Amino acid sequence: MAGARALQKEKTRQAIIDAALMHLSAEHSFASMSLREVAREAGIAPTSFYRHFNDMEELGLTLVDESGLTLRELMRKARQRIEKNGSVINTSVETFMEFVERNPNIFRLLLRERSGTSVRFREAVAREINHFKDELTEYLMAESDYSQEYAFTLAEGLVTLVFNAGAEALDLNPIEREKLKERTILQLRFITFGAASTKEKA
Structure with a gap:
């Protein structure tokens, strides 16, 4: 059970990373990116973001x-x-x-x-x-x-x-x-x- 939770946590963390990378472009820098944008793209609630990154x-x-x-x-x-x-x-x-x-x-x-x-x-x-x-x-x-x-x-x-x-x-x-x-x-x-x-x- 603990292993399944750890795996899901890692999957969510990777989804956040992938979401941030997807939002990067020539017009959209990381500095202009919001936490809500990343959370929405990753399919999580903004508050869930803090379980993975400070x-x-x-x-x-x-x-x-x-x-x-x-x-x-x-x-x-x-x-x-x-x-x-x-x-x-x-x-x-x-x-x-x-x-x-x-x-x-x-x-x-x-x-x-x-x-x-x-x-x-x-x-x-x-x-x-x-x-x-x-x-x-x-x-x-x-x-x-x-x-x-x-x-x-x-x-x-x-x-x-x-x-x-x-x-x-x-x-x-x-x-x-x-x-x-x-x-x-x-x-x-x-x-x-x-x-x-x-x-x-x-």
């Missing part, structure tokens, strides 16, 4: 955490799929752009809250982006003989470039998005080849 800020922070985790898991799997002599840049960019195309609301949330008015939101998004940088740093160190500091500097540049491309991709049509993807891949190659060349001369 307030809307806690819900927003949960969305940021889960969105970042989802994207990191996708990028991790993308790197694992790369066969010997395969292109980590091509696979990573394609995976990232697919995520942006299929989950524009999630990516908009990360972009908006990255520079939003809430300090806690900004810190949460910065933490997620730092996770990307740290994981890529570890990958670069494993694949090359880069020092931790050198690998992190390179990772920071790559992550910044890809996130900026993702932001631009949100408002593009499929043809323009494909051209952007090709440019991003080329730009990433410039940076990684430049990093390798600089390392050799150092």
